[in-house]
Amino acid sequence: MLATLRCVIHRDLLLAARRSSDVMTVLLFFVLVVSLFPLGIGPDPALLRTIAPGVIWVAALLASMLALQRIFASDHADGTLEQMLLGATPLGMTVVAKVFAHWLVSGLPLVLISPVLALQFDFPQELLGILALSLALGTPVLSLIGAIGAALTLGLRGGGALLSLLVLPLYVPVLIIGAGAAESAVSGLGGHAQLLLLGALLAFAGAFGPWAAAVALRISSE
Amino acid sequence: MRGERKLFGALNFTLRGGDLLRIGGANGSGKTSLLRIACGLLEPTRGEVRWGGDNIRRLQEEFWRQLVYVGHANAIKDDLTAAENLHVACTLASVPGQPAQIGEALRRLGLAGCENLPARVLSQGQRRRTALARLALSEAIPLWILDEPFAALDAAAVECVQNLIAEHLARGAAVVLTTHLENRITAATTRRIDLGAG
Amino acid sequence: MSGNINWFKYSSPQTFFPLAGKLAFWFGALALIACAAGVYLGFFVAPTDAQQGEAYRIIFIHVPAAWMSMFLYLVMAFWAGLGLTFNTRLSGMMASAIAPTGALFTFIALWTGSLWGKPTWGTWWVWDARLTSELILLFLYFGFMALQAAIDDPRRADKAGAVLALLGVVNIPIIYFSVKWWNTLHQGASVSLTKAPTMAATMLTGMAAMAFGFWFYSIAAALMRARCIMLERERASEWVADYARRSG
Numbered sequence: 028m029l030a031t032l033r034c035v036i037h038r039d040l041l042l043a044a045r046r047s048s049d050v051m052t053v054l055l056f057f058v059l060v061v062s063l064f065p066l067g068i069g070p071d072p073a074l075l076r077t078i079a080p081g082v083i084w085v086a087a088l089l090a091s092m093l094a095l096q097r098i099f100a101s102d103h104a105d106g107t108l109e110q111m112l113l114g115a116t117p118l119g120m121t122v123v124a125k126v127f128a129h130w131l132v133s134g135l136p137l138v139l140i141s142p143v144l145a146l147q148f149d150f151p152q153e154l155l156g157i158l159a160l161s162l163a164l165g166t167p168v169l170s171l172i173g174a175i176g177a178a179l180t181l182g183l184r185g186g187g188a189l190l191s192l193l194v195l196p197l198y199v200p201v202l203i204i205g206a207g208a209a210e211s212a213v214s215g216l217g218g219h220a221q222l223l224l225l226g227a228l229l230a231f232a233g234a235f236g237p238w239a240a241a242v243a244l245r246i247s248s249e
Numbered sequence: 250m251r252g253e254r255k256l257f258g259a260l261n262f263t264l265r266g267g268d269l270l271r272i273g274g275a276n277g278s279g280k281t282s283l284l285r286i287a288c289g290l291l292e293p294t295r296g297e298v299r300w301g302g303d304n305i306r307r308l309q310e311e312f313w314r315q316l317v318y319v320g321h322a323n324a325i326k327d328d329l330t331a332a333e334n335l336h337v338a339c340t341l342a343s344v345p346g347q348p349a350q351i352g353e354a355l356r357r358l359g360l361a362g363c364e365n366l367p368a369r370v371l372s373q374g375q376r377r378r379t380a381l382a383r384l385a386l387s388e389a390i391p392l393w394i395l396d397e398p399f400a401a402l403d404a405a406a407v408e409c410v411q412n413l414i415a416e417h418l419a420r421g422a423a424v425v426l427t428t429h430l431e432n433r434i435t436a437a438t439t440r441r442i443d444l445g446a447g
Numbered sequence: 448m449s450g451n452i453n454w455f456k457y458s459s460p461q462t463f464f465p466l467a468g469k470l471a472f473w474f475g476a477l478a479l480i481a482c483a484a485g486v487y488l489g490f491f492v493a494p495t496d497a498q499q500g501e502a503y504r505i506i507f508i509h510v511p512a513a514w515m516s517m518f519l520y521l522v523m524a525f526w527a528g529l530g531l532t533f534n535t536r537l538s539g540m541m542a543s544a545i546a547p548t549g550a551l552f553t554f555i556a557l558w559t560g561s562l563w564g565k566p567t568w569g570t571w572w573v574w575d576a577r578l579t580s581e582l583i584l585l586f587l588y589f590g591f592m593a594l595q596a597a598i599d600d601p602r603r604a605d606k607a608g609a610v611l612a613l614l615g616v617v618n619i620p621i622i623y624f625s626v627k628w629w630n631t632l633h634q635g636a637s638v639s640l641t642k643a644p645t646m647a648a649t650m651l652t653g654m655a656a657m658a659f660g661f662w663f664y665s666i667a668a669a670l671m672r673a674r675c676i677m678l679e680r681e682r683a684s685e686w687v688a689d690y691a692r693r694s695g
Contacts, residue, residue, distance in 0.1 A: 034340040038329070045328040106322025107337075113288060115314045115343035175614060179607045183597045192593055193611060196586040197618050200625035207632065228621075239614060246606040249291050292534075 031116040032124040039128035042101075049097060054136045057090040061144045072149050079148035080158055080209035087137050087162055088169065088198055092191050094133035095173040098125060099244070103181050112248055118241035126167075126174050126237065134166035150209075157218045158209040164225040165205040171229075171236035172197050178243035201228060260296075262442065266391065266421040269414070269436035271428065274444035280427040281321065283444065284396050287425060288318045300392075314343060317387045318394045323380035325368045331355060331379045332364040338383050345386060354385035357413075359406060373401045384413050393417060395426040458537055460677040461686045467677075471670035478663035485511070485657030493649045502566040507650075509559035511658040512552045513577065516584055517619075519549035519665060523591075524616040527609035539605030540680070542612065543595055544673035548665045550588035556581050576627040583622055587615045601680055 043050055064082045065075060102108040111121050141162050142155040150158065176194035183189060204225055208218035260283070264270055272280050285291040287298055289305045289312065298305045305312045325334050332351050339346030355364050358378040368376055381398060393414070399407050411434050414424050418436045432439065489507030523545040530538030557578065564573045572578070591611055598604035681687050 031340055031343070034337060038326075038333075038337050041333070042326060042328050101326075105326060106320055106324040107326065109290060109318070109320060109322065110324045110338060110341050112290060113313045113316060113318050114341040115310055116341070117310055121341075175610070179594060179611060180597070185593070185597045189593055189597055192586065193590040196583045196590065196622070197614065199583055200618070200621045203625045203629045207629065211632075239610065243607065243610050246603060246610065249600075249603055 028116050028120060031114070032120060035111075035121055035124035036128045039125060040131065043128070043132045050132050050136070053090050053094045053133045054140065056093055057086050057137050058140065058144065060086040060089055061147075065148075075148045076150060076213075079145055079150045080161075080206045080213070082148070083141055083144055083158065084162070084165075084202055084206040087141070087166060088195070088202060090137060091133065091166060091169040091173060092194065093187075094129070095170070095177045095190060095194070096187055098129050098170075098174055098177050099181055100177075103248075108244065109248065112245060118244060119237040122174060122237040122240045122244070123233075126170050126240075129174075130167050130170045134170055135163075137166060138162045151213065154209065154212045157212045157222070160222060161205045161208040161218065161225060164222065164229055165201050168201050168225070168228050168232045169198060171232040171240075172201075174240045175236060175243055178240045178247055181244070181247040201225070204228070260442070262440070264392075264423045264425065265438070266423055267418055267436065268423045268438045268440060269418055269434060270423070270425040271432060271439065271441045272425065272444065273427070273429075273441060278444040280444060281396055284318075284320075284394050284425065284427065288316065288394055289313070315390060316392045316394065317342060317344075317383060317390045318396075319380055319383065319398060320396045321400075323376050325376050325379055327369040328367060330365045330367055331360055331371065331375075331382075334368055334379055335382050335386075338380075339386055342383070342387070342390075344383065344390065350386055351382075354382045355379070357385050358382045358409060374403060374406065377401045378406055381410055381413075384410070384417070388417070388420065391422045393422065393424045393426075395424065397427055397429075399428055399430055458535055460537055460540070460681055461684075463537060464674060464677055464686075464690075467670040467674050471667045471674070474663045474670070475667035478660050478667055480660075481656050481663055482660030485653055485655075485660050488649055488653030488656055493653055502563065505559050505563045507653050507657055509556055509563060510654055511661050512559060513556040513581060514658055515661045515665060516549055516553035516556050516581065518662075519545055519552065520584065520587070520612075520619070521616065523549060524612040527605070527612040530605055531609035531613075536605075536680075539601075539609070540673050540676045541669065542608060543605070544669045544676055545665070546588055546592050546595075547672065548668045550585060550592065552661065552665070553581055553585040553588060557585065574630070576623070576630040579626050579630070580623050583626070584619070587619075591615070 061082055064078065068074065068078070099108060102111065112118060114121060138159055141159050145155055145158055146152070173190075173194050176190050176197075179193065180186065180190045204221045208221035208225065210218075211221060212218040262270070272283060274280050282291060286293050289298065289309075292306075300308060300312045300315070324338060326337075329337070332348070332355065335351050335354065336346050336348075338344075339351070352364060355361070358381060360375060360378055360382070363371060363375060363379075368379065371379065377400065384393065387393065395414075398410055398414075402410065407430070414426075415434050415436070418424055418434070424436075485507060490504055493504070493507075495501060523542045526538045526545065527542035529535065530542060560573075560578045560581070561571050565571055591608055594611055595604045595608045598607060678687055678690070
């Protein structure tokens with residue numbers, strides 16, 4: 028089974044590497060959205076410092092949304108997904124592998140670039156770690172929940188917008204807790220409670236998400 | 250039922266090792282749906298599919314480990330080479346896929362020089378052959394379900410695949426396929442089901 | 448709740464159809480009575496509140512509507528889950544029938560909440576925990592209906608909707624608590640729309656009456672809608688053809 032997981036992760040990473048423009052687009056979208064806020068609100072440093080965690084988190088949410096459409100779509104189109112459904116490994120495990128590869132390609136870059144963007148907002152340097160950590164814990168949860176939505180909307184018209192409508196309400200707790208971590212840290216309360224909550228959400232999503240996504244994939248492939 | 254159309258009803262058959270089952274019928278008569286039901290991809294509105302006496306819905310991976318399904322779609326990724334594609338297909342199905350074996354399988358299907366070419370540049374026929382190359386490595390799998398395996402293949406490739414199937418049947422495995430071609434595969438038992446007027 | 452007394456006799460659309468029609472009529476009548484009682488108690492009998500004056504009376508609609516919106520989501524998820532587990536057609540149809548009514552009550556709760564907020568705190572919208580949760584609940588309902596609308600195959604639509612509804616049910620407590628926590632974090636001990644004035648007995652009875660009225664209305668509406676869904680989905684079958692012939 029491990030061999031299959033390794034193979035799937037390797038395959039997805041290879042595909043992403045050979046089509047690197049897809050990956051870059053998501054990252055650039057993230058940077059662009061974050062940059063739009065000062066343009067819309069005004070460059071007042073105090074204001075920007077306050078909204079920084081929220082803005083970065085919302086942008087991460089939207090970028091994650093954008094990336095999700097790719098997770099199962101191409102496999103569904105060329106028939107590889109069917110083979111995964113008929114594979115010797117439980118589908119849930121295959122989903123874990125795919126989501127992990129997907130996160131490496133569209134979640135991790137956001138986590139890594141977030142400190143740079145936060146500095147643009149004059150976010151306190153010593154708290155950048157908490158912001159990045161909140162994203163590091165939160166973006167996998169977004170990928171896991173999003174995978175279920177992507178599985179449900181496989182092959183449907185209305186595509187991206189429908190997926191967003193389904194998934195964004197479910198993202199709200201992650202957003203509140205994730206952004207709350209950095210905000211608490213700023214107001215001196217320390218973001219540890221939120222980080223622990225995020226960890227719990229991650230564990231919960233990691234345990235049940237792939238199974239739900241597998242059920243959804245079977246439903247969508249009928 | 251497909252959407253709101255009833256495709257076929259009251260279908261009942263048993264398949265044994267060494268059997269070749271051909272499913273015929275006009276376009277749209279439900280051949281692909283029947284194969285997908287047999288695989289477990291589609292749930293029949295009524296009735297069930299059993300493998301060795303157990304419902305395949307319950308067996309899940311146990312059943313799928315003993316099945317190779319080649320559908321209409323090739324399950325080939327354009328950005329991967331033929332060899333890489335075959336390797337992935339084999340790993341997913343838990344079929345032995347060492348590089349040497351993969352090379353041999355591709356050679357057998359007439360894709361000798363194409364192992365390291367991205368599937369994007371291969372022709373339709375070559376892609377179909379890459380998809381079918383799995384069969385050359387699936388000697389241990391007792392059930393092959395093939396949906397129009399000969400589509401887009403030239404005469405030489407058709408003969409090659411027919412030989413693969415015949416060899417597999419001789420090993421005591423069962424093969425189910427749909428095709429428009431005349432049957433030139435020798436088998437212990439050849440059965441035919443024609444899906445007609447529903 | 449929807450009349451499935453003898454489970455299997457009524458689990459086929461054909462037998463349930465006429466029963467649904469009769470039940471819808473009676474529940475509709477009961478709904479009218481209960482709502483009338485609720486309105487009378489709430490708007491005429493219950494005493495005027497010392498702090499908020501007459502405007503507070505809108506809670507007689509707001510609170511029962513909010514209760515209904517939550518309750519209906521649970522019921523919808525229940526039917527959807529049943530359909531997914533046992534592969535019964537009727538359960539899926541019930542879930543789809545309930546969704547629009549649930550969305551309606553969520554909207555009513557939001558709208559009345561807004562109407563209450565204006566005279567009380569001067570703004571049309573307050574980001575308090577209850578209203579924000581209701582807003583997200585509305586999106587959950589819309590998501591469910593949109594997903595079902597986007598899928599042509601009814602079986603896939605039912606099953607996909609079921610997965611989504613169950614996912615929503617699991618998430619609702621998480622959403623509610625995180626929103627509540629978000630609210631306290633940012634506004635401190637601010638006024639909550641749900642902090643209604645201390646309840647006199649008549650107020651509680653009034654709200655209960657409205658709640659029952661809404662509940663009976665939901666049952667009637669869902670049954671009527673379920674009948675339409677049944678007719679549409681089973682239009683190829685004989686009993687629908689017979690029904691069409693009989694009704695002219």
